[in-house]
């Protein structure tokens with residue numbers, strides 16, 4: 001049984017809010033929430049990405065050597081993140097296509113959360129109906145389970161050494177959700193959003209023009225619900 005839990009550090013108004021974006025693959029943040037990332041980084045929020053795999057299976061080219069695609073995709077992800085004002089990108093390098101919400105992954109993420117103390121986490125909605133990609137389900141679930149673990153004294157207590165303490169994330173924004181209840185007006189950031197997507201040349205190279213149309217179309221559809229030109233929608237959880 002835990003004894004006399006201490007309150008996690010309080011968020012103070014003079015600290016810029018820290019945001020951790022957790023995705024399964026390089027390009028998930030750009031497809032899922034890049035407009036909001038750009039808007040928030042411009043507003044002074046400090047943003048970091050955590051990618052659970054390096055997307056090493058994201059190609060049908062048999063000539064690519066093992067590791068080559070992962071290195072390329074990490075490079076693409078760093079470039080896109082830099083464009084959007086993201087301060088730091090971390091790759092955990094779990095196997096692409098085989099990601100599982102294991103205790104080990106949860107432990108890794110809880111440790112990152114306890115060290116980096118994000119006020120906000122953005123990740124994939126693991127409960128979206130008919131979400132086929134197992135990595136996307138696993139990434140969202142692992143992120144949420146780690147958020148829960150990070151705030152509890154009795155989970156992974158071996159991490160609580162020195163000045164590392166439990167950390168309570170205040171808000172979660174789930175992207176690719178079927179039940180959005182929060183919208184961010186990203187009209188100002190659409191060009192940056194598209195441009196960041198072009199950084200993922202190994203994934204979008206030949207279909208960029210069509211993709212750009214689709215991204216605009218989708219953002220306008222969401223914008224209609226939000227009462228603005230272009231928007232991104234999220235399921236927002238407040239703790």
Ligand SMILES: [Zn+2]
Nearest residue numbers: 024025028136
């Ligand atoms: Zn993905």
